[in-house]
Amino acid sequence: MKRIAILTAGGDTPALNATIAGAVHRANQLRVEVYGIIKGFSGLLNPQVPHVHLNPLFTSIPELDPTRGGTLLGASRDYVDAQDLETIARVAERLHRLKVDGLICVGGDGTLNGMQPLGEHLPVVLAPKTIDNDLGLNYLDEASEWIREPNGSSKGYEYKKRPGREFGLDEMVNYATPGFATAVYVSATSVQRIRTTAESHRRVSIIEVMGRDSGMIALGTAYGQPDIILVPECPFDADHLVERVLAVLDKQKHAVLVVSEGIRDVQGHILGAISASKDPAGNVQYTGAAEAIKRLLVDRIGDAFFTQQRRNESADAAIFVRKVGHTQRGGRPIQFDRFYASQLGGKAVDLLMLGLHNCISTLQYRDGGFVLDSIDANKLRDRWGNIHARPLSTTFYDRERFQPSAKGVEYLRSIFSNALGVDDVESIRSLFDVGNLIHPYNSVNVDVNKRIMRLSEA
Numbered sequence: 033m034k035r036i037a038i039l040t041a042g043g044d045t046p047a048l049n050a051t052i053a054g055a056v057h058r059a060n061q062l063r064v065e066v067y068g069i070i071k072g073f074s075g076l077l078n079p080q081v082p083h084v085h086l087n088p089l090f091t092s093i094p095e096l097d098p099t100r101g102g103t104l105l106g107a108s109r110d111y112v113d114a115q116d117l118e119t120i121a122r123v124a125e126r127l128h129r130l131k132v133d134g135l136i137c138v139g140g141d142g143t144l145n146g147m148q149p150l151g152e153h154l155p156v157v158l159a160p161k162t163i164d165n166d167l168g169l170n171y172l173d174e175a176s177e178w179i180r181e182p183n184g185s186s187k188g189y190e191y192k193k194r195p196g197r198e199f200g201l202d203e204m205v206n207y208a209t210p211g212f213a214t215a216v217y218v219s220a221t222s223v224q225r226i227r228t229t230a231e232s233h234r235r236v237s238i239i240e241v242m243g244r245d246s247g248m249i250a251l252g253t254a255y256g257q258p259d260i261i262l263v264p265e266c267p268f269d270a271d272h273l274v275e276r277v278l279a280v281l282d283k284q285k286h287a288v289l290v291v292s293e294g295i296r297d298v299q300g301h302i303l304g305a306i307s308a309s310k311d312p313a314g315n316v317q318y319t320g321a322a323e324a325i326k327r328l329l330v331d332r333i334g335d336a337f338f339t340q341q342r343r344n345e346s347a348d349a350a351i352f353v354r355k356v357g358h359t360q361r362g363g364r365p366i367q368f369d370r371f372y373a374s375q376l377g378g379k380a381v382d383l384l385m386l387g388l389h390n391c392i393s394t395l396q397y398r399d400g401g402f403v404l405d406s407i408d409a410n411k412l413r414d415r416w417g418n419i420h421a422r423p424l425s426t427t428f429y430d431r432e433r434f435q436p437s438a439k440g441v442e443y444l445r446s447i448f449s450n451a452l453g454v455d456d457v458e459s460i461r462s463l464f465d466v467g468n469l470i471h472p473y474n475s476v477n478v479d480v481n482k483r484i485m486r487l488s489e490a
């Protein structure tokens with residue numbers, strides 16, 4: 033292979049530039065040219081395919097900075113529909129005209145769906161990313177546990193997963209995805225910061241973190257010591273939750289709850305789905321989980337408890353909601369993400385060079401450390417060809433205490449014990465660099481724009 037292309041699709045993460053940097057670094061060693069496609073699949077759907085040569089003379093361009101969050105290539109949630117064979121053929125023809133011999137897509141499950149049909153035309157490999165940490169399997173045969181259950185919906189069925197089996201941590205496929213560690217770092221720090229207000233004002237704080245149907249980020253916020261964590265994979269019982277909140281309030285006069293945006297009650301209702309909408313890739317976007325928990329606590333605990341005992345104005349005033357929001361998806365990646373993202377990017381190049389195709393570079397946990405590996409993308413698909421978000425294993429969570437279980441602690445420890453580097457701590461000091469006051473923000477988009485090339489329309 034003489035020339036490959038790379039694109040970043042789906043939501044951004046802090047580790048995308050690190051993945052691209054790792055891929056380009058490996059390509060430099062192998063004397064392979066790398067073209068970066070602008071704005072994910074949207075760049076391929078554009079007849080001019082805006083792109084950037086990332087390594088002229090096999091030297092990475094200076095805009096490619098692995099310590100910078102986001103992606104210098106830009107990202108979009110546009111995707112290539114597997115059924116639309118005409119568009120796929122057109123995209124393949126454009127890549128052919130660019131003289132590209134292989135394509136690396138940096139993304140999650142939506143990206144994998146967009147990438148696979150292109151695999152009929154040229155070699156494709158996925159380098160994983162997602163803050164949700166839900167691209168992968170808890171164990172190799174997990175995808176076969178999904179079943180279709182008839183329901184009254186327009187499709188006529190919904191997907192349900194049969195109860196999983198016990199597994200060892202070293203069985204997990206794609207142990208942690210780049211972006212997850214930084215998201216946990218930001219979210220856990222947010223919990224610590226919001227706690228002091230709840231504590232001082234005797235309030236109940238409900239903090240919502242991202243993750244869609246996965247509770248991985250919420251579980252990771254345990255490092256910030258919230259009193260209660262709710263995850264989508266373990267539907268909560270309202271009575272038990274209220275009981276626990278009251279017990280915490282009784283002891284320490286305030287409480288901090290973390291809720292994942294996709295949480296469900298025991299009846300199976302997704303609390304954040306009240307105003308759910310879909311993005312272009314068909315992903316359901318949940319909003320309102322924390323608000324729903326607030327309403328539940330306001331109704332169940334009532335004003336009197338807060339006015340008489342806590343001297344607050346009302347339950348509504350005493351219970352407050354904060355979303356960590358996009359801060360958990362942005363900014364400088366921490367060392368764990370930077371290091372393994374770049375390794376996974378490099379591995380993706382190696383996979384293409386080895387002639388492996390339609391596969392994913394993966395991070396595996398072995399003998400207390402991490403190794404790189406790969407998996408055929410189809411292993412992630414159920415028998416109908418769908419890819420499901422990897423659920424947080426219920427064995428990682430203690431429903432009684434609303435906290436990580438012993439196995440959950442073990443999982444988190446393996447990732448986070450050495451996740452921060454000295455330079456991460458040092459980088460905090462750069463915020464008060466006086467240059468920040470004097471110089472306007474220097475967007476990478478400005479410099480990358482000057483490098484963008486386009487295919488002339490045939």
Ligand code: F6P
Pocket residue numbers: 043162163164242243244293311317318361
């Ligand atoms: O998949 C990553 C993610 O951050 C989810 O956790 C979240 O639900 C979603 O993307 C938000 O998407 P957007 O930034 O497009 O609103």
